[in-house]
Amino acid sequence: MKYLLLGLFTGVTLFAGCQQNMPYDLVILNAQVYDGLGNEPILSDIAINGDTIAAIGKLKHGGKDTIDASGLAVAPGFIDLHTHIERLLQIPSASSHLRQGVTLTLGGPDGRSPWPFQPYLDSLAEVKLGPNVAYLVGHNTVRSNIMGLEDRKPTPAELTAMKAQIDTAMQAGAFGISTGLKYLPGAFSTVDEVIALSKVAASYGGIYTSHLREEGLGLIEGVQEAIQIAQEATIPVVLTHHKAIGLPMWGASKKTLAMVDSARAIGLDVMMDQYPYTASQTGISVLIPAWAMEGGIEKYRIRLNDKKTRSDIKAGVEFNILNDRGGGDLNRVQFGRVKWKPELEGKTLKDWAEMEGLQPTVSTGAELVMKAQENGGASCIFHVINEEDVQRIMQHPMAMVASDGSLVEPGDGHPHPRSYGTFPRVLGHYSRELGVIPMPEAIRKMTSLPAARLGLTNRGSIAVGSFADLVVFNPETIADKATFENPHQYPEGISYVIVNGIISVKPDGSIKTGAGRVLRKGFLD
Known part of the structure; x- marks a missing residue:
């Protein structure tokens, strides 16, 4: 799959059907194009019609709008698999994510999601959104709906009611189920309960993402539990914001990554996502x-x-x-x-x-x-994560980049800098400056890898016919600016962010909302 699009970058203009004579809606010229599949960039032009990439290669004519990307790179829009977008109705631009290059954000993590599920998604569809959004259904939310904060096993009737709510959300377009087994009331659940509910999500082709039951002293057992769920529920798993918490566990990523490799070796579909910081929130x-x-x-x-x-x-x-x-x-x-x-x-x-x-x-x-x-x-x-663990996890081929960030605006509280800087930090600090992972691999971890995890075939890579979610950036200057002392700072080096063919972020930082869509699994987007 990695080399599927290699033929698109031969210098020959490629497109679906005969090249049109009318101008394209938008063309990007002279860009170093990263396909999102891990290949080295190729100098190319990109043409967009409506919400779709229409042509890649040397274009014979221009567009109604043109971006000269000389000296710049173009990548697929970044997909953030772990975001706290509870305030999306209040901040529909999601500017702190959009200005990082995020064109698709997955909400409902850590076992918490909107409810009732479908009415909430319907309400979002009426809002002028910045990025595309998708959702998981939260185990903690469903358990609380049925059992409150009680520390006990569900009765058969209660388990049936929880299954029904998971089923309802999956039919409404949830991409899977999330758990927050460290949080309430998820901490009161047994693995058998989680497996039973995950089987419902799996029956719709959904995924399972988990804030593990423990990320500190019980980390190894927490990873093992997630692997057990992958096996017994037959469901793809994401160890979400994977890390080793607390000084006694520093270095434990060596073992957890070996556990992931062992699980995958016997056919279990286990992956991870990670934010590039040494502190959690x-x-x-x-x-x-x-x-x-x-x-x-x-x-x-x-x-x-x-x-x-x-x-x-x-x-x-x-x-x-x-x-x-x-x-x-x-x-x-x-x-x-x-x-x-x-x-x-x-x-x-x-x-x-x-x-x-x-x-x-x-x-x-x-x-x-x-x-x-x-x-x-x-x-x-x-501030309890070891830098060596961060880099070790980042280098694993099945580790994706995800922010775990909240929607924030300048001056609003004192957020974790990941809410402003996750994706530029990986590209600038970890790839360009430290060389922890090559730039094409870093981009793969932000684009095609999470797209594949969600089962999206038309986003996450640059290909003719794919949705035109794109980021135009300077690979020599892209950098996060947000710090733990001064978090309210947007990144540098991102010139344009394009969502469904619409320029949504311009070089001056201005934002155009309305291009984002609510994506629902099993529904055309």
């Missing part, structure tokens, strides 16, 4: 034992008022600060969004302790974590 509740949160925030507050129970909760938080996402250092926990105390945004758990006049000890940190959750929670950035 999630709710501060990840430091709190799951049992303490059963039943919701009010029951949690009641437990804190019981001396013995509070002591047990604190012991669990202290353990996680020392061994898991806390990284053994309060400086490694950085606040992102704190609605009830916005002055903490960008500060660390250590900073908060000192602001309160407290010693920044593990014990103090645990008390503050418990207090934060009691006040309504907070989003935090956890």
Whole structure:
């Protein structure tokens, strides 16, 4: 498959049917064209009619609009397989993704998705979107719909009801099922429950993506569980935002990647996605034992008022600060969004302790974590991933690039820089500067590989007849600018982003919305 399009780049104009005499709608001239399949770039022109690539090669005539891409590269639009686009109705441009070159974003990760499913997708179809969007159905959402936050197995009737909701979402166009087994209520589920629900998604050709049950001390067991689900549900699996969390697990990617290779060797379809950073971001509740949160925030507050129970909760938080996402250092926990105390945004758990006049000890940190959750929670950035693991996973041929980013706008909280810089960071920092992976391979991991995972044959590569989702960028200057200290910065080096044949981002950063579509599995897009 890698060389399928090699014939398109021979210098001869190729197209479907006879070359027309009328001008094309849009032509891109003199570009270094990366096909998305991992091949080296070839100097070529590209012609677009409507939403489709009409011709590739040396064009005999021009277009109504022209982009001179001399000195620039063109790649298929980037496909982000893990995005938190819950605010899409509020930020339909999805500018923080679109300006990275993302032309298709997959929502509903980590077990959380919109519900009711089809009405939500129908509402999006009426909105002028920036990129294309697609969705997974979330296991946590469905379990919560049927069982709330109860820590127990479902009854046969409840399992049947959950299966029915998965079935409804798949019929409505979901691309698969996601789980967040580290989060509530997914943490209360057994593997048998997840397998039963995944079989429903598999019957529609869907995929399974998983925030593993553990990414720290239980990482190996978490990967094994995902492999078991791949085998018993007969479903393609993505280990989503794959990483090794916490100092005790640094280097564990050697084993997890070997596990993926072993699974694939026996015919199981297991892949990964990854963001290119040494910090994760999630709710501060990840430091709190799951049992303490059963039943919701009010029951949690009641437990804190019981001396013995509070002591047990604190012991669990202290353990996680020392061994898991806390990284053994309060400086490694950085606040992102704190609605009830916005002055903490960008500060660390250590900073908060000192602001309160407290010693920044593990014990103090645990008390503050418990207090934060009691006040309504907070989003935090956890600096607990090893750079060697990041690079090792990135080099694996079955690892795709995905941001795990949220939709953000300048000045809105203190987000993880991945929301602005994931794809340019891989191309600029990891490919061009460090040489971790070659540029054609980096682009493959952002385009044809995720497209194939979704079962899309008409996106993710540059071919005549494919949808015209394209990124025009400067391979010598493309770079992420967002940092953990100053995250609200758009990347550099991306000149144009084209969605379904429409120029949606221009060199001045201006955005045109409305070209994006809601993609539904099994439906024509």
